[in-house]
Amino acid sequence: MIGGAGLPASAQNAPVPVPSQRENVQVPQNNSEITLSFAPLVRNAAPAVVNVYAARQVAERSPFAGDPFFGQFFGNSLSGRSRMQSSLGSGVLVDSSGLVVTNNHVVDGADEVKIALSDGREFTSTILMKDARADLAVLRIDADEAFPTVPIADSDSIETGDLVLAIGNPFAIGQTVTSGIVSALARTHVGVADFGYFIQTDAAINPGNSGGALIDMQGRLIGINTAIFSRSGGSNGIGFAIPSNMVRVFVEAAKRGGRFERPYIGASFAQVTGDVAEALGMTRPSGALVQSVAAGAAADRAGLRPGDVVLQMDGFAIDSPDSLGYRLATAGIDRTSRMKILTQDEERDVAIQLVAAPELPPREEQFIEGNNPFSGVTVANISPRVADELELQTLTTGVVVTDVKSGSIASRLRLQVGDIILEVNGAQIEDTSEFVEIAQARARGWNYAIERDGKRLTQSIR
Numbered sequence: 001m002i003g004g005a006g007l008p009a010s011a012q013n014a015p016v017p018v019p020s021q022r023e024n025v026q027v028p029q030n031n032s033e034i035t036l037s038f039a040p041l042v043r044n045a046a047p048a049v050v051n052v053y054a055a056r057q058v059a060e061r062s063p064f065a066g067d068p069f070f071g072q073f074f075g076n077s078l079s080g081r082s083r084m085q086s087s088l089g090s091g092v093l094v095d096s097s098g099l100v101v102t103n104n105h106v107v108d109g110a111d112e113v114k115i116a117l118s119d120g121r122e123f124t125s126t127i128l129m130k131d132a133r134a135d136l137a138v139l140r141i142d143a144d145e146a147f148p149t150v151p152i153a154d155s156d157s158i159e160t161g162d163l164v165l166a167i168g169n170p171f172a173i174g175q176t177v178t179s180g181i182v183s184a185l186a187r188t189h190v191g192v193a194d195f196g197y198f199i200q201t202d203a204a205i206n207p208g209n210s211g212g213a214l215i216d217m218q219g220r221l222i223g224i225n226t227a228i229f230s231r232s233g234g235s236n237g238i239g240f241a242i243p244s245n246m247v248r249v250f251v252e253a254a255k256r257g258g259r260f261e262r263p264y265i266g267a268s269f270a271q272v273t274g275d276v277a278e279a280l281g282m283t284r285p286s287g288a289l290v291q292s293v294a295a296g297a298a299a300d301r302a303g304l305r306p307g308d309v310v311l312q313m314d315g316f317a318i319d320s321p322d323s324l325g326y327r328l329a330t331a332g333i334d335r336t337s338r339m340k341i342l343t344q345d346e347e348r349d350v351a352i353q354l355v356a357a358p359e360l361p362p363r364e365e366q367f368i369e370g371n372n373p374f375s376g377v378t379v380a381n382i383s384p385r386v387a388d389e390l391e392l393q394t395l396t397t398g399v400v401v402t403d404v405k406s407g408s409i410a411s412r413l414r415l416q417v418g419d420i421i422l423e424v425n426g427a428q429i430e431d432t433s434e435f436v437e438i439a440q441a442r443a444r445g446w447n448y449a450i451e452r453d454g455k456r457l458t459q460s461i462r
Contacts, residue, residue, distance in 0.1 A: 100125065153220035271320060370439070373448065415450075
């Protein structure tokens, strides 16, 4: 809140003068007559910004583990001990029942999460939902009372230049408020979350601020502070926040008790290059270029084809695949969206149905046993739903690892959840039943290829 503080009530409630009454406006005569304070905003919002303490067990590997000389004397005692590792972040109360939203990277892998309120009280909490691609998590405080909250604003209503406040717990020194402006909107390629669509601010954000509140001049939440651009580790005036519209749909999904489902349209997209823009007669490179379309999916039924460019969605300009991903994620499922498409040199509007990712082909999970490199993994057929759950950046089909049993042969060979099994001993892997048959066959040696984070990796075992 700017201005008004320290003025008599009659002056605060006076009507706004029209231009013809400007002679009645009084010019401040000295500094004491000028009042500029964010204190009313902070008093309302600060009690709803909390500290988040996450603790996790971390195994420490002994430097002598695996050494046969020491192993003959100490056996398995060299496997290392576990210790508790703690991390600190911030969070925002968005529901009076005790729902707290924070960043996924603050609580990921945590065995215990505690919440400390601004009044000093501490509570245990439960992680209701988290998502690495969105870098968001929702916690529930384990207490039966009404908590203060911050209302969630429409982040599409803010503009570059708007005043903002950042509230959090930097460096664990205690709750801290910094001020700044919205420096830019729709920042992409920040490298933090899959939906790389951030509010940039110059309000000081430091380690410990992750998960804290970015609020507007009405005291409403417009973003969750998430990352900084810094070579020193401290703030240098470039901070990023996840827009509140993404936060809203994420919290609503947590309230429903489900998972955060992104609409599936069955298409992949790429950046529009200068050459593509010139070939299509565009004045500048913008939009999302359609790379591939799954047969029978919503994009296919709407008439999207490879080479088309998505220019708008529901009236919002699409500048990149990241901005399209953001608009899809915040739109929700089971609704129809309008898109403006450029095909060659002709623009057209299409209606596209936003649905949950289907589970076709069926999952058909299989646990692999026996004396083979895959012993201890659980695999499933890749469907759009499985790909969404495992955050796979591909429309491929085949078989993917969904679980790895601790201490198994597969874990010792460092197979990971999300690895796509491409081929084994020269045989292409199409589905789980075929994989089980090949994995459990007798073989003198094993040669296999997997895909991990878009890269093909090969392994030979004799």
